Amino acid sequence: MTPVQATGLGKTFTGNFGRAPFTALGDVSFEVRPGEILAFLGPNGAGKTTTINLLMGFLTPSRGQATLFGFPPSDSRARARLGFLPEHYAFYPFLSATRLLHYFGRLHGIEKIERTKRVDELLYKLGLADAKDRAVGKYSRGMRQRVGIAQALINRPELLILDEPTSGFDPVGRRMVRDLLLELKHQGTAVFLCSHILSEVESICDRVIIIDRGRVVRQGTLEEVIGESRGVEVTFRDSGDAAGQRLTAMGLKPAGAGTVTAPDEDTAQRALDAIRAAGGVITGYKPAARTLEEVFIQDVTGTAAPEAERAP
Amino acid sequence: MMQRMFAVAEITVRRLMKSRLLWIGVVGSLLIIGLFMTSVVGMVRMLAAGEVVSGTMLMQVLGTIITFLGALAQLIAIFVGVSVVKRDVVEGTVASVLSKPVSRGEYIAASYAGAAVYLLMMWALFALVLTLFAAAFKSTLSGTAYLTMFARYLVCVMTMAIAFSFSIRFHPWVAVLLTFVVLRGTATVNGIAAVIGALGGNVPDAVVKVLSYPFPVLGALDSVADRLTRGSLTEHSAGLGFLHIVDYGLVMAVLAYLLFRGLEINRVRD
Numbered sequence: 001m002t003p004v005q006a007t008g009l010g011k012t013f014t015g016n017f018g019r020a021p022f023t024a025l026g027d028v029s030f031e032v033r034p035g036e037i038l039a040f041l042g043p044n045g046a047g048k049t050t051t052i053n054l055l056m057g058f059l060t061p062s063r064g065q066a067t068l069f070g071f072p073p074s075d076s077r078a079r080a081r082l083g084f085l086p087e088h089y090a091f092y093p094f095l096s097a098t099r100l101l102h103y104f105g106r107l108h109g110i111e112k113i114e115r116t117k118r119v120d121e122l123l124y125k126l127g128l129a130d131a132k133d134r135a136v137g138k139y140s141r142g143m144r145q146r147v148g149i150a151q152a153l154i155n156r157p158e159l160l161i162l163d164e165p166t167s168g169f170d171p172v173g174r175r176m177v178r179d180l181l182l183e184l185k186h187q188g189t190a191v192f193l194c195s196h197i198l199s200e201v202e203s204i205c206d207r208v209i210i211i212d213r214g215r216v217v218r219q220g221t222l223e224e225v226i227g228e229s230r231g232v233e234v235t236f237r238d239s240g241d242a243a244g245q246r247l248t249a250m251g252l253k254p255a256g257a258g259t260v261t262a263p264d265e266d267t268a269q270r271a272l273d274a275i276r277a278a279g280g281v282i283t284g285y286k287p288a289a290r291t292l293e294e295v296f297i298q299d300v301t302g303t304a305a306p307e308a309e310r311a312p
Numbered sequence: 313m314m315q316r317m318f319a320v321a322e323i324t325v326r327r328l329m330k331s332r333l334l335w336i337g338v339v340g341s342l343l344i345i346g347l348f349m350t351s352v353v354g355m356v357r358m359l360a361a362g363e364v365v366s367g368t369m370l371m372q373v374l375g376t377i378i379t380f381l382g383a384l385a386q387l388i389a390i391f392v393g394v395s396v397v398k399r400d401v402v403e404g405t406v407a408s409v410l411s412k413p414v415s416r417g418e419y420i421a422a423s424y425a426g427a428a429v430y431l432l433m434m435w436a437l438f439a440l441v442l443t444l445f446a447a448a449f450k451s452t453l454s455g456t457a458y459l460t461m462f463a464r465y466l467v468c469v470m471t472m473a474i475a476f477s478f479s480i481r482f483h484p485w486v487a488v489l490l491t492f493v494v495l496r497g498t499a500t501v502n503g504i505a506a507v508i509g510a511l512g513g514n515v516p517d518a519v520v521k522v523l524s525y526p527f528p529v530l531g532a533l534d535s536v537a538d539r540l541t542r543g544s545l546t547e548h549s550a551g552l553g554f555l556h557i558v559d560y561g562l563v564m565a566v567l568a569y570l571l572f573r574g575l576e577i578n579r580v581r582d
Contacts, residue, residue: 056411058577076413084411090404092323094330106319107412151408 001069003082003159003190004032004055008064010214011050024050026214027063032159037181037191039205041198041292043300047214048194049087052163055192056084068159080108083152087163087194089144093137097128097147100136101154108155115154122150127176141168149177153184160184160191166200178204202292212300226290231261232268235284236275243280247271261288316414317422324396324426325433331395337388338434341381345441348377374442374457381438382464389431389468390491393475394484396427397572401480406577420569424476428469435465466557470528471495473564480571497527528560 011025025047032038042048053059055066057073068078091100098119105115123129126146131139136147145168152160160181166174174197181191181204195201201208202222209219218225236258238244244254252271254260258280262268272282328334397420400406409419439453439461446453474494478487493500501523505515 053577056407058407058410060574060576074416076415079411080413082411084407086404086407086411088404090408092327092405094326095323103319103323104408104412107316107409107414109315109413155412 002031002067003034004030004066004068004192005070006030006051006055006064006066009051009054009061009066010063011047011054011059012062023214025054028211028214028216029064030209030216030219032190032192034158034190035185035188036206037185037193037204039201039208040192040194040211041201041208041296042211045213046211046300048211049163050214051211052086052161052192052194055161080155081157082159082161083155083157085148085152085160085162085165087167089148091136091144091147091151094135096133097123097136097139097150098132100147101150104151105154110155118154118156122153125180126150142170142173145169146173149180158189160189160193162191163194164196165193166195166197174200198293198296199291208292210296210299217299218295222292226292226295231263231288231290232265233259233261233284233286233288234268234271234275234282235259237281237283238275238278242278243275246274246278250274258283313418316412317418317425320409320414320419320422321426321429324423325430327399328392328396328427328430334388334391334395334430337384337391338437341384341388341438342441344380344384345377345438345445348373348380374446374453375460377442378457378460378464381461382467385431385434385438385464385468386471386495388434389472390475390488392427392430393472393491394479394487396423396472396476396479397568398479398484398487401575401577410577416573417569420565420572424473424565424568427472427476431465431468431472435461435468463554463557466554466561467530470557470561470564473561473568474528477564477568477571480568480575494527495530498524498529501527529556 007029009025009028010023012021012023014021028047028051030038040048040051050059054061055068055073057079066073068075069081071078073079092103095103101119101122102115105119110118120129123132126149128143128146128150131143136144139147145165149162149165152162165181166177169177178200181193185191185204193201193205205222207219207221208225210217210225236243238258243258247254247260250267250270252260252262252267260271262271268285272285275282397406400409400423406419410416439458442457442461443453471491475487475491478490482490501520505520508515
């Protein structure tokens with residue numbers, strides 16, 4: 001059974017007191033398959049959290065439908081098999097991490113002996129064992145986020161829906177979450193992941209969906225998404241500016257000192273000929289290794305990322 | 313299902329017990345008892361002088377204390393009702409709870425039960441203090457006094473249920489206002505009818521009855537309190553009064569569920 005199936009999912013918030021209706025999500029279709037990490041990306045206001053709220057049954061869709069394991073999102077049978085971490089995780093601040101996890105374990109109907117075992121295991125795994133009896137309200141932001149992740153895992157879910165799971169974490173914490181997600185993936189857990197930290201997403205996800213203003217602008221496997229927009233990067237030495245002028249005449253934009261990116265192989269070959277003809281020396285020829293961040297920025301702004309922002 | 317509901321009800325009680333505002337109300341109520349106790353010092357002197365009969369005076373004092381406590385407890389009940397679900401929704405904890413296999417009906421029922429248990433604990437505390445108070449005068453509280461407190465407790469639960477259901481769709485202060493309107497609904501309808509009558513108009517009794525129908529009738533339970541001092545209660549009227557209050561509270565809980573069922577939570581624009 002497919003963990004998540006969304007078909008033509010859309011949400012329009014009706015305007016109160018004469019305000020115009022607002023379409024937060026247009027028409028989004030996707031699925032999350034067992035054992036894969038799907039990254040759901042988009043700029044602020046793109047409709048990510050609305051999508052998550054629709055998947056969780058917190059909002060009613062205006063169009064289309066979503067199912068979790070074949071059940072409607074509000075069905076308890078679906079929620080028994082998933083773990084959820086909202087972007088702003090709220091909890092009862094007077095409870096200790098141990099009590100909080102026991103509480104959520106009770107909501108899942110887990111028996112006390114098993115619950116105790118799982119709580120201890122999660123507290124240890126997430127580095128909270130030393131602070132397990134302290135009130136969660138006195139935790140740092142990163143520690144609270146760890147508790148949030150622990151509560152999402154208390155039922156050993158088959159599907160994890162995570163909204164910005166690494167926000168508030170230091171680099172060590174981020175590494176821990178990344179390793180944890182990979183471990184869960186290998187165990188067959190499907191992960192629906194929203195994150196703004198694209199370098200991390202890129203290192204763990206199998207498929208990517210990029211949405212903007214409530215519409216899917218790109219989706220596919222990581223290779224497809226990055227590969228679609230790959231070009232060829234040519235580096236050269238130019239004694240004057242002759243090669244640069246020839247490349248500009250071809251419609252290419254040499255970036256910096258002796259580097260040009262051609263959109264495809266044919267153009268790259270013509271660029272090589274032009275550089276040689278102008279007396280330049282080719283020093284490098286390789287596929288342009290674009291990052292997910294570059295693809296993302298291009299998709300949501302319509303322009304390529306500035307050179308300075310590109311990952312090394 | 314029961315385990316889930318117990319868990320939610322338990323957390324509701326714990327959260328209410330942590331609420332400073334509500335504790336201020338409870339402590340305030342206990343202070344009122346204390347104030348009465350100081351006035352009783354004067355009463356003791358009167359007793360010593362043989363000016364009043366001990367039992368009658370004690371009953372009157374207790375009746376007054378319970379009436380005051382009832383009013384204060386009702387106020388606390390309104391804030392309990394308004395805060396139980398609303399706070400979860402505003403703070404976002406409801407998303408954590410409803411992401412687990414807890415249905416909205418279970419959540420509402422368990423929150424309602426938790427709030428009712430909290431109010432019961434509050435009244436048990438009052439009853440304990442009053443029992444100790446009576447014991448200080450070498451007396452004991454009668455069954456009627458406990459019955460009166462129980463009646464007041466039921467009214468508190470009903471009041472909480474009204475505020476509880478309104479708070480789901482309205483701003484907390486609007487919910488508080490609407491709760492007062494409902495509680496005084498019958499009196500308001502009667503008052504309007506009286507004003508119209510005074511202006512020369514005529515509102516038929518049937519219309520007054522129909523307009524008053526949605527509002528709770530507290531008169532039967534007031535008569536329970538009257539028995540403390542006048543002994544005018546019939547068992548029949550008390551039984552119906554209890555039933556009416558409990559029913560009204562349950563109907564409001566069902567209304568709360570219906571309002572909560574379609575409530576969209578986490579309405580953020582990403």
